[in-house]
Amino acid sequence: MKPFWKRALVVTVVVLAAAAVTTVLWRIVKPSELVLSDDLTGRVFARFPAEEGDSFSITFRHSVNKSDVTEIYEIRDGAIWLTGCVYYNFGAGVAEDLDPSWTLTTGTEGEMILSGIDKEMTDLTYIVGTIYDHIMVIDGQTIVLNELCGKNAHVHFALG
Secondary structure, three states: OOOHHHHHHHHHHHHHHHHHHHHHHHHHOOOOEEEEEEOOOOOEEEEEEOOOOOEEEEEEEOOOOOOEEEEEEEEEOOEEEEEEEEEOOOOOOOOOOOOOOOEEEEOOOOOEEEEEEEEEOOOEEEEOOOOOOEEEEEOOEEEEHHHHHOOOOEEEEEEO
8 A cells, every 4th residue: 555645645646637627628618708797796797709819998088197098908818818008198007118028109190009918817897987988899899888887886807
């Protein structure tokens, strides 16, 4: 009979391998929807079809520099990734010091287009504005979050 520590080691290795396989399978079996829920109560506001490679954006008025900001997200590897941002003015809370892997270009309307961000968003939540709104665009649909969720709603975005 094997000593206890050898059996414990084998069981530990098997459990860790099973956890790793589960994680890989979760990444392979792609979520089929983007779920918007109340971050405080868990109440689901809406579900939208979302598959690998789909994208969506959230546009809002920046509270300090009072110009529009659009953040662009992509569904990839079973997660939500921030891939780009479009804004019109620099100011507090707007990227000025750029990561060397990011690209900043200027659009035809003077907008600053930040691309190549590629940041996984493990906890994506917006607080819907009371003066200005948050607008979501997904699969050609425009969703006014104030109308869908209400002012001051803490809207959590997750894949399900």
